Amino acid sequence: MVIKIRPMTKSDIDDVIEIESLSFSVPWSKESFTMEVTKNKCAHYIVAEADEKIAGYGGFWVVIDEGHITNIAVHPDFRGKGVGSAIVEGLIDLAKKKGITSMTLEVRASNLIAQSLYKKYGFKPVGRRRGYYQDNNEDAIIMWKYDM
Incomplete structure (x- = not known):
């Protein structure tokens, strides 16, 4: 299987929403993704x-x-087929091109x-946000990557 990484476009949003709803108990809305892709100058999204x-x-x-x-x-x-790895690699590569020196994220404990x-x-892992997730009050682990 060949995995291709490219910038997300407005035409990808319906497929992205399907994945979002299959992946998260509190999914982002179509409007949220549309704003991210079309209006938010700070946002950078990719698809695999x-x-x-x-x-x-x-x-x-x-x-x-x-x-x-x-x-x-x-x-x-x-x-389990390498898509997640390809996405993380794609985000890191894009961040480097944008002059990013470090990256952070929250992930369910x-x-x-x-x-x-x-x-x-x-x-x-560098910290914990107690009760971060709305659906079940689960903690988030804060992770940082400094060696960009």
């Missing part, structure tokens, strides 16, 4: 294409010289698979 389908996506906001990863998700049919993926790319 595999087998001519949108297999996943990810994005970050530029805050001065830092990148704050807002979300990453992979369609259930494509999980229970999501050990995602934490392992982020650690593979040099993200380190």
Whole structure:
């Protein structure tokens, strides 16, 4: 399977919303993604294409010289096939091109698979946000990557 990373466009949003709703208990709305892709100058989003389908996506906001990863998700049919790795690599590459010197994200304390993926790319856990997730009051682990 060949995975292609490219910038997210407005025409990708319906596929992204499907992945979002399959991946998160409190998914972002179509309007939120549309604003991110068309209006938010700080936002940068990519999609991963595999087998001519949108297999996943990810994005970050530029805050001065830092990148704050807002979300990453992979369609259930494509999980465990390297799509998540390709997205993280794509986000890091894009961040470097934008002059980003460090990146951060929050991840559910229970999501050990995602934490392992982020650690593979040099993200380190540095803190915890208690009760961060609205749906179940779960804590978030704050992770940073400084060696861009």
